[in-house]
Amino acid sequence: MRSAVFAPLLALAATTVTAQYLNQTADFNLVVLSSNETINGTSLGACHEGAAIEGLCLGGASPFRLNYSSTFEVDPNIGVEGILAFELQGGNFNLSSPMSLSYYPTSNVAVPLFTPGYDSTTVSFLGDELYIPRLGYDDTQIPVNAPAESENFNRWYVCQTYAGYLYTTLAWVVGPGTPQNPSCQKVDVVRVFI
Numbered sequence: 001m002r003s004a005v006f007a008p009l010l011a012l013a014a015t016t017v018t019a020q021y022l023n024q025t026a027d028f029n030l031v032v033l034s035s036n037e038t039i040n041g042t043s044l045g046a047c048h049e050g051a052a053i054e055g056l057c058l059g060g061a062s063p064f065r066l067n068y069s070s071t072f073e074v075d076p077n078i079g080v081e082g083i084l085a086f087e088l089q090g091g092n093f094n095l096s097s098p099m100s101l102s103y104y105p106t107s108n109v110a111v112p113l114f115t116p117g118y119d120s121t122t123v124s125f126l127g128d129e130l131y132i133p134r135l136g137y138d139d140t141q142i143p144v145n146a147p148a149e150s151e152n153f154n155r156w157y158v159c160q161t162y163a164g165y166l167y168t169t170l171a172w173v174v175g176p177g178t179p180q181n182p183s184c185q186k187v188d189v190v191r192v193f194i
């Protein structure tokens with residue numbers, strides 16, 4: 001079923017994958033761990049980046065959940081995979097939004113955003129630590145996309161970003177390099193159930 005992720009019709013694949021993650025954890029906060037004591041232990045709060053679009057700002061605290069599938073076999077390399085969900089509360093509606101990474105083609109620093117709809121980025125929790133797993137596609141080896149073992153990546157940073165507003169947010173560095181954004185500091189992200 002995972003191979004659906006790599007289908008050329010990405011939008012369709014994302015829909016398929018989202019539909020598979022029918023189970024939901026309880027609410028948790030996301031907390032940043034850092035060697036920088038100023039930000040170590042600070043939680044991440046949902047913050048307004050656009051109409052019904054939320055980023056993950058340093059400071060504040062919001063309840064998040066992992067949508068996962070109880071029928072997937074848990075891969076010991078990556079833990080429990082799924083999508084991060086945030087419930088947007090409107091005047092007379094609640095809407096669960098998935099997290100996806102938002103990219104500028106000219107930057108290697110991507111910003112996680114919760115946007116209503118089906119587009120989502122698969123994440124994983126190994127224990128309580130948040131990762132983004134590589135699920136098969138590996139272009140560091142030739143031929144690319146040879147069935148590769150799943151592997152977790154931790155490329156979380158806290159950076160000054162602009163995905164609608166100028167904030168200090170959680171960010172993800174695309175690829176193994178260092179962030180081109182000089183404000184970025186490396187962090188780990190853990191969940192703490194509420």
Ligand SMILES: *[C@@H]1O[C@H](CO)[C@@H](O)[C@H](O)[C@H]1NC(C)=O
Nearest residue numbers: 022023024025068069070071
């Ligand atoms: C997962 O979701 C299925 C389908 O809705 C449900 O039957 C099952 O009880 C859920 N399992 C857990 C662990 O929540």
Ligand SMILES: *[C@@H]1O[C@H](CO)[C@@H](O)[C@H](O)[C@H]1NC(C)=O
Nearest residue numbers: 032033034035036037040041
């Ligand atoms: C960061 O916080 C964690 C948990 O609160 C603590 O275990 C760790 O020692 C702290 N690290 C530093 C460098 O202060």
Ligand SMILES: *[C@@H]1O[C@H](CO)[C@@H](O)[C@H](O)[C@H]1NC(C)=O
Nearest residue numbers: 035036037038039158168185
């Ligand atoms: C620690 O974090 C604060 C707040 O983001 C920042 O101003 C400071 O430069 C950081 N210190 C180091 C050593 O990175």
Ligand SMILES: *[C@@H]1O[C@H](CO)[C@@H](O)[C@H](O)[C@H]1NC(C)=O
Nearest residue numbers: 087088089090091092093094
């Ligand atoms: C939205 O969720 C909140 C908190 O769980 C709840 O109090 C409220 O009744 C919900 N609103 C709707 C329209 O379902």
Ligand SMILES: *[C@@H]1O[C@H](CO)[C@@H](O)[C@H](O)[C@H]1NC(C)=O
Nearest residue numbers: 022023024067085096097098
């Ligand atoms: C997460 O799962 C719950 C329970 O199945 C569902 O109501 C919600 O819409 C899902 N959220 C997303 C973003 O897929």
